[in-house]
Amino acid sequence: MRIVVTGGAGFIGSHISDLLMARGDEVLVIDSLWSHGGGRRENVPQRASFVHMDIRDQDLGRVFTDFKPEVVYHEAAQHSVAISAKEPAYDAQVNVLGLINVLQAAVKAKARKVIFAASAAQYGSPKKLPVNEESPMLPESPYGITKLVAEHYLRYFKADYGLDYTVLRYGNVYGPRQDPNGEAGVIAIFIGRFLSGQGVRIDWDGDQTRDYVYVEDVAAANIAALDKGSGMSFVIGTGRKTSVNALYESLVKITGFKAPIEHAPKRAGDVRSVVFDPSRAKKELGWTAKYELNDGMRKTVEYFKEKAVA
Numbered sequence: 001m002r003i004v005v006t007g008g009a010g011f012i013g014s015h016i017s018d019l020l021m022a023r024g025d026e027v028l029v030i031d032s033l034w035s036h037g038g039g040r041r042e043n044v045p046q047r048a049s050f051v052h053m054d055i056r057d058q059d060l061g062r063v064f065t066d067f068k069p070e071v072v073y074h075e076a077a078q079h080s081v082a083i084s085a086k087e088p089a090y091d092a093q094v095n096v097l098g099l100i101n102v103l104q105a106a107v108k109a110k111a112r113k114v115i116f117a118a119s120a121a122q123y124g125s126p127k128k129l130p131v132n133e134e135s136p137m138l139p140e141s142p143y144g145i146t147k148l149v150a151e152h153y154l155r156y157f158k159a160d161y162g163l164d165y166t167v168l169r170y171g172n173v174y175g176p177r178q179d180p181n182g183e184a185g186v187i188a189i190f191i192g193r194f195l196s197g198q199g200v201r202i203d204w205d206g207d208q209t210r211d212y213v214y215v216e217d218v219a220a221a222n223i224a225a226l227d228k229g230s231g232m233s234f235v236i237g238t239g240r241k242t243s244v245n246a247l248y249e250s251l252v253k254i255t256g257f258k259a260p261i262e263h264a265p266k267r268a269g270d271v272r273s274v275v276f277d278p279s280r281a282k283k284e285l286g287w288t289a290k291y292e293l294n295d296g297m298r299k300t301v302e303y304f305k306e307k308a309v310a
Contacts, residue, residue: 001023001025001026001070001071001226002025002026002028002067002068002069002070002071003020003025003026003027003028003069003070003071003072003073004027004028004029004030004064004067004069004071004072004073004111005017005020005027005028005029005030005072005073005075006030006031006055006072006073006074006075006076006102007030007031007037007039007055007074007075007076007077007117008027008029008030008031008043008044008048008050008073008075009029009031009033009039009040009041009043009044009050010031010037010038010039010040010043010075010076010177011038011173011175011177011178011179011185011215012075012117012170012173012215012218012219013029013031013039013073013075013076014029014040014043014044014045014177015175015177015215015216015218015219016073016075016219016222016223017029017044017045017048018045018219019219019220019222019223020223021045021047021048023223026049027045027048027049028048028049028050028051028063028067028069029044029045029048029049029050029051030050030051030053030055030060030063030076031044031050031051031052031053031076032052032053032054032055032076033052034054036078036080036083036182037076037077037078037079037179037182038177038178038179038182040177043177049067051063054098055076055094055098055099055101055102056093056094056097056098056101057101058101060101060102060105061101061104061105061108061109063105064105064106064108064109064111065105065108065109067109068109068110069106069109069111070111070112070113071111071112071113071114071115071226072102072106072111072113072114072115073114073115073117073222074099074102074114074115074116074117075117076094076098076102077094077095077098077117077147078090078091078094078095078143078146079119079143079184080143080182080184081121081141081143081144081184081267081268081269081270082184082267082268082269083143084141084142084143084146084269085141085142085143085267085268085269088142091142091143091146092142092146095143095146095147095150096146096149096150096153099116099150099153100153102114103153103154103157103163106163107157107161107163111163112163112164113163113164113165113166113226113230114154114157114163114164114165114166115165115166115168115222115225115226116150116151116154116165116166116167116168117168117170118147118150118151118167118168118169118170118233119143119144119147119169119170120169120170120171120172120210120211120235120237120274120276121139121140121141121143121144121147121269121271122137122139122144122147122148122151122169123135123136123137123138123139123144123271123274124137124138124139124140124144124271125138125140125271125272125273126271126273126274129241129273129274129275130239130275130276130277131235131274131275131276131277132235132276132277132279132280133169133232133233133234133235133280140269140271141268141269142269143269144269147169151167151233154167155231158231164230164231165230165231166225166228166229166230166231166232166233166234167232167233167234168218168221168222168225168233168234168236169233169234169235169236169276170213170218170236170237171210171211171212171213171235171236171237171238171274171275171276172185172186172187172210172211172212172213173185173212173213173214173215173218174187174188174212174213174214174215174296174297174300175214175215175216175296175299175300175303176215176299176300176303176304177215177303178215178300180192180193180304186244186247187212187247187297187300188300188304190247190248190251190259191251191297191300191301191304192304193259194251194255194257194259194301195255195301195304195305195308197257197259198259198260199259199260199261199262200248200259200260200261200262201261201262201263201264202244202245202248202261202262202263202264203244203263203264203265203266203267203270204244204264204265204266204267204270206243206244206245206248206263207243207244207245208243208244208270208271208272208273209241209242209243209244209272209273209274209275210241210242210273210274210275211237211238211239211240211241211242211274211275211276212238212242212247212293212296213236213237213238213289213291214289214290214291214293214295214296214299216290216291217236217238217289217290217291218236220287220290221234221236221281221285221287224281224285224286224287225285228284228285228286229284229285232280232284234278234280234281234284234285235276235277235278235280235281236276236278236281236287237275237276237278237289238276238278238289238293239275239276239277239278239289240275240293241273241274241275242293247297248261250293250294250297251297251301254294254297254298254301255301
């Protein structure tokens with residue numbers, strides 16, 4: 001199968017690309033390698049094709065038409081809640097106008113389907129937990145707003161152009177290749193600080209909770225959506241919530257280092273608690289998360305240790 005992965009040099013996109021290549025698919029990775037996005041040329045599988053391009057570039061349609069993908073994974077995004085709060089116009093340019101450019105290119109190239117990376121940020125502060133696909137979506141950050149708007153565009157393109165889609169609303173994804181120097185991804189940031197013997201910053205009181213899901217599980221959900229979940233949205237998580245303070249204590253046990261803590265105020269756009277009920281993904285996609293948090297964190301710590309030695 002011929003498949004485009006936008007953002008395929010990034011954290012999640014590169015893991016999806018790896019699984020596609022292992023299946024024997026022909027993969028074209030498109031990535032801007034934006035310094036804040038975590039995209040790295042070395043993350044692209046060796047046998048995959050690569051185009052260094054921003055998804056807002058008007059030449060995107062030509063690239064798609066030349067490659068003729070059957071399926072498009074749209075992982076490219078401005079993914080930081082903090083950056084979205086500081087620069088909402090930029091956030092919308094990438095996440096909304098960039099999406100429209102990708103969808104128009106997919107239609108032009110006669111692609112069958114788009115699989116889209118959505119987010120828990122769309123829900124804002126849920127009044128009832130766990131969250132499922134029918135829970136009200138009242139995003140509290142520009143990032144969450146753009147991801148919610150994107151789902152409406154996907155429905156429009158399916159209705160008017162016949163472009164199929166599946167939406168995967170990710171919990172807090174963590175694992176190897178996540179950028180420890182970015183503003184998103186508390187586990188990667190903490191691991192980077194722990195392994196370099198530095199202190200960590202805990203915003204708010206540290207009791208805010210999220211559903212942390214390992215990147216290999218997320219990539220597997222994306223592969224499951226290739227031929228399933230037509231016109232549907234799914235929450236992708238473990239069904240278990242973990243606080244930032246609990247993450248800290250787990251890393252102390254895994255690394256043997258008690259990092260100094262600096263406390264900071266609540267960040268703009270942060271919500272108190274989100275945990276998913278992933279039962280629809282199990283029923284429709286045949287997917288469940290396989291990694292326990294501590295196992296995934298140990299694998300992530302080992303990855304960063306090996307990277308530091310290399």
